[in-house]
Amino acid sequence: MLDLASLNTENRVLFSVELKPIQGDRFQPTGFPSLGAATYQTHDGQNLLVESAQSMANRLEAVCWDAAKNEPVECLRGISHVTVERKGKFLTDSMLESHRINSPYLLEGKDKTFIEQLKAAIGGLDEGPIDRKRLAEVLLKYDVGTLIHGVFLAKKDLAGGRLRIARSLSAFIEAYGVRVAASGGVKNDHVNPSGDTKSGFGNVPFSRDEFVADSIVCHINLDLGQIRGFGLDTDAETLLITLSLFRIRKLLDGDLRLRTACDLEPVDREQIVATRPHGFKLPTLTELESAVKTAIDKCGTRMEHTRVKFEDDLKKSKDSDKEESGDEDDDSEEDGE
Secondary structure, eight states: OOOOGGGTTOSEEEEEEEEEESSSSOBOOOEETTTEEEEEEETTEEEEEEEOHHHHHHHHHHTTEETTTTEEOGGGTTOOEEEEEETTEEEEETTTSTTGGGOHHHHSSSOOHHHHHHHHHHOSOSSSSOOHHHHHHHHHHHOTTHHHHOEEEOOTTTGGGTEEEOOSEEEEEEEESOEEEEEEEEEOOSSOTTSOGGGTOSOEEEEEEEEEOSEEEEEEEEEHHHHHHTOOOHHHHHHHHHHHHHHHHHHHTTOOEEETTEEEEESOTTOOBOTBTTTOBOOOHHHHHHHHHHHHHHHGGGOOEEEEEOOSOOOOOTTHHHHHHSOOOTTOOOOOO
16 A cells, blocks of 8 residues: 655645666757747856756656546546547547647537536635635536646636636756757658758758756656645545656656657666655655555546537638648647647
């Protein structure tokens, strides 16, 4: 049985996990539109944001999803989430949506069933201060991930758009003492090397900036104070903490291939120890899988798997033609929340 007693008097669990490229020295950071790599200067030298908090939230959620079966991984069966179906087939799920249950596929479709369910469950919060305990109980029922990764229900129909939960679990990856590793290549057209490059023909040379670093660190922050502040009972708190630790361990155990040229791993996967509380060791994946199953069973009657239909037309935006004709780097990334 997993013993979390050492966390009872703590407000945070903090990890700073040193990473390294699986092969070689170079790695490719996330790229932001109109910015590129996010470098910044400190008194110790030039550093780099390798992966943002927004992107890491999505990755921590993704390790809980079985893409082949379109459902949570086996040990998480029974957690609450919302599946969206279209024409009788799977379309998406709140666990995959960047804003979870604030997804337009849940709240903006012609079928108002789900939003009416939310309004009824949350009722009474249109005026005055938000009852966080009631909100937390509703979120636990429909999508437990919102209590871990945060949500902002911005629709005016839902308490005037004031329902917001910050992330209880956040993470980001930074690199320190970075230098540019410049390289390049060419897209070859062996049929017509001098063809019209604007139309995709011809040889197209390109430059590419990767980086090397003195160190790469994944910083993780689990806010136990916020989890306790929801006002839920001990079983629900244990579920949220265990689910969070499971996400951390599963990500660090093998899902850190962030991009084609950014495949990382912990320097010492077996000894992942918190900086706060001092000496707390991250349990193994086997231990956490067993513990999370037990925690889900204890809260099972309070969580639901909801199904929603989205039969609206999937319209293109007015700018879609412009976006499709623009140049795009497959490995660049615009982070979602």
